Amino acid sequence: MRQLTRAEEEVMQLLWQKGKSRVAEIIEDMPEPKPAYNTTSTIVRILEDKGFVGHEKAGRGFKYFALIDKDTYQKATMKKMVNSYFEGSFKNMVSFFVKEKNMSAKDLESILKELDKTRD
Incomplete structure (x- = not known):
């Protein structure tokens, strides 16, 4: 895209x-x-x-x-960003935001809870 x-x-x-x-x-x-x-x-x-x-x-x-819905564009854009700047690793992306102090421990806990919900 x-x-x-x-x-x-x-x-x-x-x-x-x-x-x-x-x-x-x-x-x-x-x-x-x-x-x-x-x-x-x-x-x-x-x-x-x-x-x-x-x-x-x-x-x-x-x-x-x-003609393109927002969700489709969002997914493609994020995938490209992760591949271009974080070697295809979402872990590297999250680590970057934590190191830059753009993400708190509370934010990480919230993300982990969301991930747990999707695994159920």
Whole structure:
């Protein structure tokens, strides 16, 4: 799966959240300073070319919608990150976050509890 730029991911997050939306509706939910209509429209077209977004006719314009669900993209992105930066090891990734003090012992306990639930 192709990686998205920050701007493309921002648009995808809004489409995953809102569902079908016109470009103007996407812009409404973006933080200030809001991008120009043409900029957002171009990003949406790029996402269509990449196969992430589809569209349907809505009046004189179009409504756009996600073709790839968030969970699928999330899994592919995390897998790529683990493979690229942590030698394919989730253990190495978790160790990194613990060493960088981005994860507490309480967080680790919570993760272990979740893992135990999935084993049952």
